[in-house]
Amino acid sequence: MNRPLGLAGGREPGAATTNPGGAAPATRRGTELLMLAFAAVILTSALVLVDANQEQELTLAIVWYGLAYLAIFAAAHLAVRRWAPYADPLILPCVAVLNGIGLVMIYRIDLALAERATQVGRDFSGVAPRQVMWTVLALALFLAVLTTIKDHRTLTRYSYTAGLVGLVLLALPAVLPSAISEVNGAKVWIKFGFFSLQPGEFAKILLLIFFASFLVSKRDLFTVAGKRVFGVELPRARDLGPIIIAAGVCLGIFVLQKDLGPALLFFGVVLMLLYVATERFIWVAVGLTMFGAGCVLAYTLFTHVQQRVANWIDPLETYDDPGGGYQVAQALFGLGTGGVMGTGLGAGRPETVPEANTDFILAGIGEELGFIGLAAMLMVYLLLGMRGMRGALAVRDTFGKLLGGGLAFALVMQVFVVAGGITKLIPMTGITSPFLSYGGSSLLANYILVALLLRISDAARRPQPQSRPRAQQQQAPIAEAHTVMVQAPSAGGVGGPGGHAPAPPPPPPNRSGPATYPGPGSSGPTGSAPANGGQPGSAASPANGANGTGSTESDNTTDSPQGTEGEWKA
Amino acid sequence: MNTPLRRVGLTMLAMVVLLLANATYIQVVKAEDYRSDSRNQRQLLYEYGRERGQIVSQFGGTILAQSSKTDDRLQFLRKYRNGPMYAPVTGYYSWRYGSAGIERERNDILTGEDARLFVRKLSDLITGRDPRGGHVQVTIDPTVQQAAYEAMTSRGFTGSVVALKPDTGEILGMVSTPSYDTNKLASHDGKKQERAWASWNCAPSAPSCNHNNPMRNRAIQETYPPGSTFKLVVTAAALEAGMTADTPVESASNIPLPGTTGVTLENFAGATCPGSTLEQALAYSCNTAFAKLADELGAQKLRATARKFGIGMDDLQIPLDVEESHLGPLDSSAVLYQSGIGQRDVRLTPLQDALLSATIANDGVAMKPQLVKELLAPDLSTLEEFEPEELAEEPAFSEQNVEVLTQMMIASEANTSGEGKRSDLTIASKTGTAEHGADPKNTPPHAWYTAFAPADDPKVAVAVIVESGGDRGLAATGGTVAAAIGRLTINAALGEG
Secondary structure: OOOOOOOOOOOOOOOOOOOOOOOOOOOOHHHHHHHHHHHHHHHHHHHHHHHHHOOOOOOHHHHHHHHHHHHHHHHHHHHHHHHOOOOOOOHHHHHHHHHHHHHHHHHHHHHHHHHHHHHOOOOOOOOHHHHHHHHHHHHHHHHHHHHHOOOHHHHHHHHHHHHHHHHHHHHHHHHOOHHHHEEOOEEOOEEEOOEEEOHHHHHHHHHHHHHHHHHHHHHHHHHOEEEEEOOEEEEOHHHHHHHHHHHHHHHHHHHHOOOHHHHHHHHHHHHHHHHHHHOOOHHHHHHHHHHHHHHHHHHHHOHHHHHHHHHHHOOOOOOOOOOOOHHHHHHHHHHHHHOOOOOOOOOOOHHHOOOOOOOOHHHHHHHHOHHHHHHHHHHHHHHHHHHHHHHHHHOOOHHHHHHHHHHHHHHHHHHHHHHHHHOOOOOOOOOOOOOOOOOHHHHHHHHHHHHHHHHHHHHHHOOOOOOOOOOOOOHHHHHOHHHHOOOOOHHHHOOOOHHHOOOOOOOOHHHOOOOOOOOHHHHHHHHOHHHHHHOOOOOOOHHHHHHHOOHHHHHHOOOOOOOOHHHHHO | OHHHHHHHHHHHHHHHHHHHHHHHHHHHHOHHHHHHOOOOOHHHHHHHOOEOOOEEEOOOOOEEEEEEEOOOOOOEEEEEOOHHHHHHHHOOEEOOOEEOHHHHHOHHHHHOOOHHHHHHHHHHHHHOOOOEOOEEEEOOOHHHHHHHHHHHHHOOOOEEEEEEOOOOOEEEEEEEEOOOOHHHHHOOOHHHHHHHHHHHOOOOOOOOOOOOOOOOOHHHHOOEOOHHHHHHHHHHHHHHOOOOOOOEOOOOOEEEOOOOOOOEEEOHHHOOOOOOEHHHHHHOOOHHHHHHHHHHHHHHHHHHHHHHHOOOOOOOEOOOEOOOOEOOOOOOHHHHHHHHOOOOOOEEOHHHHHHHHHHHHOOOOOEOOEOEEEEEOOOOOEEEEOOOOEOOOOOOOOHHHHHHHHHHHHHHHHOOOOOOOOOOOOOEEEEEEEOOOOOHHHOOOEEEEEEEEOOOOOOEEEEEEEHHHOOOHHHOOHHHHHHHHHHHHHHHHOOOO
16 A cells, blocks of 8 residues: 555555465554544534634534544444455545535535525525435445445346446436426436435446446457458447447436436446446547537537536626526636635635535635645545545456446546536536535435445455465466456356356366356456457456566465456366 | 556546646636626625724714624625715715725725734734724814705705815815715615616716716816916916016906907906906906916916916825816917916816915915825724825915915905805905806806915815806806805804804
8 A cells, every 4th residue: 555546556565465474464444544533633623613714602513513423434434344344445534534524514504504594584404414314324325335245246246237227217307207306407306205316326336337247248349349440440330239329328318307417427437438348449539429429419409508518618708697607607706716725614605606515515615725625625536536446456357447447437527527517627517526515315326336446445455365275376367367257256156147248168167166157247257268368478458467477476465366266266 | 457447547637637727727817807706796795794994084083984783694784974975085885886985995994904904803813803994084074064065955056165274185075066875875785776876877868867977076086177266376377477466467358369360358248357467357357367477478387387286187196086187288379368267178176276275375385185184993093194295396386475365365355246255254265257068158157266264374275166157057157156155165164154
């Protein structure tokens, strides 16, 4: 963990983790606890500042919020200790900081809105307690994910289910009558009496699981070159089919819902997964071309898209138009007023911006904490994303890499879409800031996301059972470790859609325990045989080389868990 | 698969860097634009969220403007004592329409933003008190202001009255009529502000428009032809050029304008001047005499003397911006003839006209007019006190001519009609009846009166202008229309109103 952001790759460098003797590597839970304590200090100071600047006495509310916060993250920490002890130690503290600052901002905007409500003689009840409640629920989900999904690869078993449920969740609000699905013009809600959810937030993760799994099983197809045009190898048209259909359906639903933010996010993540799975940039080029065409089409077809673009080009110009740039302009006013240093927490007017505590919460942070605060938040997001990406790099199985990388990218991409919209970098689209914004769906979904990232990073660093003989490791299998990853959990053998595996070559008999081989989790990896076969030199990718060439020592490091399992298991 | 993952990681990094760069642009480069955008209410809410300082009179501490706490979103409401009467002084403070007057020019003090208040603000932060703004003490004498304002409005006159303290330049009264209620613009109700603003700012040509620019501060923003009051400047220049009160001057009822055929310049009502000396010419306000005098003195001497009275200063601030008073291009004898009687392109603000009398009253030394006496911190300690300041480098005329001019003005007052004369008070004055408009002979003239008193120990100098004849139409003269108002103002200033 000596490397700053984890970009450096999956292999642990120093002797600290090299453990020939077989002792367990440091879990680094202590670091996590320390960082969590630091996050708690930040939250407490922030709450005190808010109350001080709002010229209020230090209220009991602070104590209450502080205790709730401590309890939540103490529970999360203990859960990680128990069920994912080797997980990345910075992921949870990053979440704690973001969630804490978000809570403070929501509380702070509550105060302002309450003051305004008293002035006009209306009743007002703050949403901060609800956010705490949502965080508790999110924690419950977080624990549920950590305890039930002991190995992320089990998820591949449910990939088609996940894809189907994801699509249904995505489509549901668009199909349901507006009365129970539309809020502020966006049909993305399902209202249940006293609370409402945005199923799209969950669909995001479910579809990601589906796509990652799907791509793992089909990735050979996508790497098969089609015709060469102008020296560029195009993918075969029929291979494009499923992905175009899936992406098209999702985008269609998003357009119907008039909510472009998730569409942008979703499309970006699909492209990224395709690129990582195939290692061919042509997919990105094709995707971006499609995206460009889609943008032009959407712009010519939909007036609300034109309005958004006009608001983006000059929000001050369309300030007074209905649906015009008022909101973005107010955000910019807030950011400008905040300047570099900010007005101070509790001393600004973040509530002036509509949706201040949800989509536009970053504008409030930029106003009260200034550029410094905004930059700090963005850096925390980046850190969180990079730690997630680090786990993805370190984990040995392809599905884990794709899922972890996808989740990490989705998080940063979402931040880019919302922060870019607020700061007029890109047109504003309705989307929340993960962990900061008020909103149950966003919190619940993002805690699931983080639980998965923790699970993957835990898998990446978890030491192998020490009984394992130091088998005659050959470099080649290690190098292609990701392609050989098998060891579906024992139950994995049955019921999986193994038929999707692209006709893998018959497995060497010594590996083919009936329980381990054609399981769904293994379908993709084993299917990678063509690549292996085609490039026996195992130079498939430098990264693989890096992972694999570590000689025996690398194998001995804690970071080489699952991939080689098939080898020694024999 | 790790290579593309690393590239994706780099992409994530690039996205965040892009966000940071853009945030820098928004929050550093463009910050000031966004901060000061009129639609950005944050500054406003901040300003209204703290107690704005008071505007008080130096006389008895009469409060002209103060902020009081309210229950609505803008926490403090600005309230003006007798808004229309003091409007030219205080100005207004509106969240829709900005501000004017002292409210605008001394905003830093009133909001507490002034650097001199900063140390106090820091201590406020520690002690936790509400940060308040400082106060501005103005030179206005409420008695004078009220007398002048009521004298103008009770007669329904459009115009202005200015009263100065000759030896310091302190402005005791500054009235502009018709006026407007500053309280309506300070209202927190935007609609109310809008209606008020619209009713005072319609185009005068519009049929439904029944006002006469009430928001214009005529005392300092409007220039008028000074008419005969300008003869004081010509007389001073003549005395400086070596003439005396007894120097014989032109007395013909009319004289031809040089360089023209058949165009003449004539005395008031076409009368022959009853006297033939300089003193008598001023006392009877003989046009032909001053037309010729101006030509004889020439543009250079006229300008030099005018400058010493303050005419031609384009950067005078009291601290409100004062429109430049000027003589126009004095480029021919004909122009000099007409300029010598305060017509043609000669234009003075009412403040400048009061300054003519004040300069004579102060032995030829023009004092810089000042509206602010003191700047005070929230705890009423003095931040800055204003010292009297001379406007020109040297006196407008020598000491021996002070008495001569004063006597001439006393003689002029004796020839002036109008109400309000008192046997126990000697006033030195000069009236003016200034033609204006496209058809000067058939347009009711502006009536002027400028004076100081008591003549032997001047305590106050005033100027009155009543636009377009007041209630007398074409027959109006400075004496019949403006003099009475000037005398009322003088009486109020001397405490014997």
